Amino acid sequence: MSELYLKDEDYIANTYTRVHLEPKYGEGSYLIDINNERYLDMYSGISVSLAGHSEKSIIEAIIEQSNKYIHLSNNFICRPAVELAEILVKNTFAQKVFFTNSGTEANETAIKIARKYGKSRGKTKILSAYNSFHGRTMGSLSLTAQEKYQESFKPLLENVEYFEFNNADDLEEKLSDEVSAVFIELVQGEGGVVLADKPFFEKLSILSEKYDFLIVIDEIQTGLGRTGKFLACEHFDIKPDIVTVAKGLGGGLPIGAALLGNKCKDILSKGEHGSTFAPNPVASAAGLAVLKIILKDSFLNDINRKSEYIISNLRKIKNSHPDIINDVRGIGLMIGIDVGEFAQLIKEKAFKNKLLLNTTANKIIRLLPALNISYEEIDRFIEIFSHIIFEINFDLLKL
Ligand SMILES: Cc1ncc(COP(=O)(O)O)c(C=O)c1O
Numbered sequence: 001m002s003e004l005y006l007k008d009e010d011y012i013a014n015t016y017t018r019v020h021l022e023p024k025y026g027e028g029s030y031l032i033d034i035n036n037e038r039y040l041d042m043y044s045g046i047s048v049s050l051a052g053h054s055e056k057s058i059i060e061a062i063i064e065q066s067n068k069y070i071h072l073s074n075n076f077i078c079r080p081a082v083e084l085a086e087i088l089v090k091n092t093f094a095q096k097v098f099f100t101n102s103g104t105e106a107n108e109t110a111i112k113i114a115r116k117y118g119k120s121r122g123k124t125k126i127l128s129a130y131n132s133f134h135g136r137t138m139g140s141l142s143l144t145a146q147e148k149y150q151e152s153f154k155p156l157l158e159n160v161e162y163f164e165f166n167n168a169d170d171l172e173e174k175l176s177d178e179v180s181a182v183f184i185e186l187v188q189g190e191g192g193v194v195l196a197d198k199p200f201f202e203k204l205s206i207l208s209e210k211y212d213f214l215i216v217i218d219e220i221q222t223g224l225g226r227t228g229k230f231l232a233c234e235h236f237d238i239k240p241d242i243v244t245v246a247k248g249l250g251g252g253l254p255i256g257a258a259l260l261g262n263k264c265k266d267i268l269s270k271g272e273h274g275s276t277f278a279p280n281p282v283a284s285a286a287g288l289a290v291l292k293i294i295l296k297d298s299f300l301n302d303i304n305r306k307s308e309y310i311i312s313n314l315r316k317i318k319n320s321h322p323d324i325i326n327d328v329r330g331i332g333l334m335i336g337i338d339v340g341e342f343a344q345l346i347k348e349k350a351f352k353n354k355l356l357l358n359t360t361a362n363k364i365i366r367l368l369p370a371l372n373i374s375y376e377e378i379d380r381f382i383e384i385f386s387h388i389i390f391e392i393n394f395d396l397l398k399l
Contacts, residue, residue: 019351026053029370029377031356039351042381043358044370047189047221047334050248051293052370058251058289065285072281074274080284085257087291091230093240094259098268099279103220103246104135106256110183110216110242111139111157113258113267117214118180126157127174127213128183129165133190134218143183146191166196168203175207181214181241186232189221192361193336195329201236214241214264220256221334224248225294225371228304228332235331250283251290294371303371306378307332310367313382321389323396335367336360342392349388355381 004022022034029052031039044050051058065080072078085097100106114126128134128143135141141150142157150156164170165188182204188194208215215238222232223245233240241263246256255278260267293299311328314337318325327338339346343359350357360366369377 019356021351021356028052028054029373037354039354039356040377040380040384041356041369043356043366043368044248045252046358047226047247047368048252050224050226050371051251051290052372055251055289055293057292058286061285061289062251062253062282065282068281070280070282071277073276078279078281078284080281080288081279084279084284084287084291087288087295088245088257088259091291091295092243092259093231093233093261094243094265095262096260096265098258098260098273099284100246100256100258100275101254101278101280102135103218103244103256104137104140105275105278106220106244106246106258107134107140107143107183107216107218108137109258109268109273110181110244111143112273113242113260113264114181114214114216116267116272117264121180121212123178123180123213125159125161125176125179126181126183127161127163127171127179129185129188130162131165131188131191131194132183132185132218133188134183134185135220165191165194166200168200168207171200171204172207175211175213177211179211179213181216182208183216183218185218186222186236187227187331187334189334189366190360192338192364193330193334193366195331196236198236201238205238216240216242216244219243220246221368222331224290225300225303226332226334226368228300228307230294230300232331248290249287250280251286253280253283253286255279255283255287299371303332306373306375307335309375310335310378310382313378314385317382317386317389321393324389324392330367333367333369333371333373337365337367338363339365345392346385346388349391350384353384353388355384 023031024034025032031041088097098109130145132145134143142160145162161174163174186196217233217240241261243259249255314328318328329336340363343363347357347359358366
C-alpha cells in the first residue's frame, strides 16, 4: 500500500471503501493513474462526470468565472446562477429553482416545502418507498427506507411512512388526507437499478389529486440526460410538483437544485430557507457548460442509441451465461446487470483488466458511464466484460 493510502486511512474519517488506484488525471471516459495506466471508467464518479473527465468547455467556464468572482453572498444576484435557473425552467416543468450544494440538501429543501404545504392543510405525513435512496442527512435519511443506512441513527424524522415501490395498492393503503408529499425515484439506483412501472405512476398521479399531496421526484441520479430524456419523469405521464437534481449539474463541482412547479414555487418565503454557499457562481458557470452539452441537438437521442447497443450486447452475453447473469435492465445510460453472488468477483477482475465498475445492492453491476462515451469505448467495455464472464464460467466448469 502506498504512503498516500496509509495517510488516507490515518487522516480521513473511514466512511468510504477505496479503490486502489491513485488518479493522476482524467480524460473523457478514462482515469489515468500515477503510473500512467489508463482505466476505463464505467461509472463516471457515480454519475457526476456526465460529459466525461476534464471536459474542456467545463474547465474553461470554471476558469472564466473564477477570474470574475468565486463566491457571492445571497445578498447579491449572481449571473451564472440566474442563467442556469432560466435554462432549467425553460427545459422542464419547473417555474422556479432553489439551488443547493448537494443532492441531499435538494431533498431537504423538498421536505421543508412538503412540511409547510402540509401545515396549513393539517397534513403531517410524508411517504417514501422501501428500498429508496434519498441521501444521508437526517431528513433525507428518514426517507431512505433501507435499514442498513438508517439503523445506527434512529430516532429519525417523525411522521414518515413507507410503501412498496411499484405497488399502487400498498401506496393507497398508506395514503390519507394527512399525507403532504410522496417522495419517489424513477429508477431506484442505490436500490439496485429497479425501474418504475408506468401503471404505478399513472395511479400515483390520480391519487395525488384525490388526496392532495405533492409528488416529489428524486432525479438526483436519473436527471440531466442520464435516462435519454432531460428529466426521467418525461418518460412517464406524470406532473411532478418538485424534482430534485444534483450529481452532474456542476460538471463535478457541488451544486444541486430543487426544481419547483407551480404549486411549490412560492411556498418558502424570505428567510425560511437558505445556504451560505449555494448557488456557487463557479459551479453554476460549470453547470451552464454541462447543460450546453446535454441540450445539444441529438445528444439525448445518441444516449438512447448507445443504451440499446450496450443492453443488446449485454443480453447476448447473458444468454450465453445465464448461470452468471440473471438480468440486464436499464434505461438510457443507467444500466444494471444482476450478477448475484458474482458481483464482487466481477468488479475485482474488471479492475485487474483496467475497467472501473460500480456495484450496488450487493449483486448489481451498475453502469453509469459518461453520457458522451464513444462506441469504441463501449466496445472495449463489452470485450473486457464478456472476457471476465467467460473466465468465471470456465472456472465454474472446472469445479
Ligand atoms: C437518488 C439519490 N438521491 C439522493 C442522493 C444524495 O445526493 P448527495 O450525495 O449529493 O447528497 C443520491 C446520491 O447518490 C441519489 O442517488
